[in-house]
Amino acid sequence: MRAREDAFGRMIYDYHRGDRSGSEIVERDDGYFDVSGGPDTYFREYKNWSPHERKAMQYVRGRVLDIGCGAGRSGLHLQTRGHEVLGIDVSPLALKVARQRGLRSTRELSITKVGPDLGKFGTILMMGNNFGLFGSRKRARWLLRRFKRVTTDDARVIAESVHVYRTADPDHHRYHRMNRERGRMGGQIRIRVRYQTYVTPWFDYLFVSPAELKDLLGGTDWHVERLVDSGGPSYIAVIEKD
DSSP states (O other): OOGGGOHHHHHHHHHHTTOOOOOOEEEETTSOEEEOSOGGGGGOOGGGSOHHHHHHGGGOOSSEEEETOTTOHHHHHHHHTTOOEEEEESOHHHHHHHHHTTOOOEEEOOGGGOOGGGOOEEEEEEOSSGGGGGOSHHHHHHHHHHHHHTEEEEEEEEEEEEOTTOOOOHHHHHHHHHHHHTTSOTTEEEEEEEETTEEOOOEEEEOOOHHHHHHHHTTTTEEEEEEEEOSSSEEEEEEEEO
8 A cells, every 4th residue: 555545554553652633534435424432432442342353252252364454553453462462454554553552463465465464364354343354245255155164164254244124214225226227235335534634445334234234145155153232323344163
C-alpha cells in the first residue's frame, strides 16, 4: 500500500501519538458517506469491549491468525492469555502501531496471500466486522478453502459481521436492491476510506445476514457452530470444520 493510500493507518498512527481529533470517512460507490465511530474503538482494553466481543474470545483456541489486526487490540489481549498470535494487515502504519503497543508478530499481508508458509493455526480471527474482508461470495468460498490448508483439524474461524438488512434507512435498502440488480449480494458494498488528505483505493467489503452466511458456507467443508448475538445488527460467527 502506498503511503497516501493508508488512510486507516494514518488515523490509527495519529491517535496513537496523541492526536485525538480525526475520524475516518467511509465513502460508498453510490455517493453515500458516513463517519466512523472514531479511532478509540481500535484501542479499547478488553474490559471495555462489547459483551458479545468478550464472549467470543472464549472460543479462541491454539495459535491465532488475526486478519486485519489494525492497532492490535484483539491480538494483544490474546497474547496476555498465552496464545501465540500473528497479526496481518495491509496497512503499514497500523502494523507499526500494533508493534509499538506490544504485538510480537506481525506481517504486512493481504487476506488473499494467506498460505501454508505462515504455518498452522487453531483460530483465524476476523473481528471488527472483518468478515467483510472476504469481499464477495465467490472470494469467500475460495478463501475458506485456502484456510483449510493453514489450520488444524479442530480449527475455528471467529468472524464478526453485520445483519445488513436490519436497517430502516431507505438509502441502504436502495443500495441493497441496486447490488442485487447487478448480480452482487445485497451487502456486498464497494467503498473507500478517507482521512485528511489520505484515501484508499476502492475495495469490496461483504456484510451478510446469518442466513446468507450459512448458505455461503455450504459445500466449503466449514459450518456455523454458533452465533454470538450483540442485541443489535452486529454478530459474531464461530465457524468450524465439518
